[in-house]
Amino acid sequence: MQFHPGLASKDEVQGPAEIDYRLQRRRLLRDIEHGNVDREEACEIHPELLRVARNAAPSINELCPLCHDEELRIVAYVFGPRLGPGGKCVISDEELQKIAQRKGRFTSYEVEVCSACGWNHLRRRYPLD
Numbered sequence: 001m002q003f004h005p006g007l008a009s010k011d012e013v014q015g016p017a018e019i020d021y022r023l024q025r026r027r028l029l030r031d032i033e034h035g036n037v038d039r040e041e042a043c044e045i046h047p048e049l050l051r052v053a054r055n056a057a058p059s060i061n062e063l064c065p066l067c068h069d070e071e072l073r074i075v076a077y078v079f080g081p082r083l084g085p086g087g088k089c090v091i092s093d094e095e096l097q098k099i100a101q102r103k104g105r106f107t108s109y110e111v112e113v114c115s116a117c118g119w120n121h122l123r124r125r126y127p128l129d
């Protein structure tokens with residue numbers, strides 16, 4: 001199981017610009033609310049992503065849109081030269097900066113995660129440079 005559906009698969013053709021996923025997020029939340037999308041499906045989470053979020057990822061001042069129980073945590077996945085096909089999981093700005101200084105093009109995918117119910121969604125994708 002990929003840690004998030006759609007991640008990186010379309011990346012190559014979309015170019016380096018920043019992409020914001022707020023619209024898709026809102027649409028998905030509305031679909032869940034209306035029962036068009038199964039909540040459990042939306043909260044399906046890769047165990048590794050959940051583990052990272054629980055143990056190390058910084059939380060932001062925003063409650064989970066589904067369970068309203070936990071503050072969301074931010075995990076970034078960076079793709080680029082020598083980071084492997086699955087990308088590299090990064091949770092600190094410092095580490096992001098270090099990667100940005102390397103040679104080559106790197107793209108960061110910011111994912112929000114609720115460590116209580118498992119809600120996870122892409123927030124944005126942006127080039128590191």
Ligand SMILES: [Zn+2]
Pocket residue numbers: 064065066067068069070114115116117118119
């Ligand atoms: Zn939640």
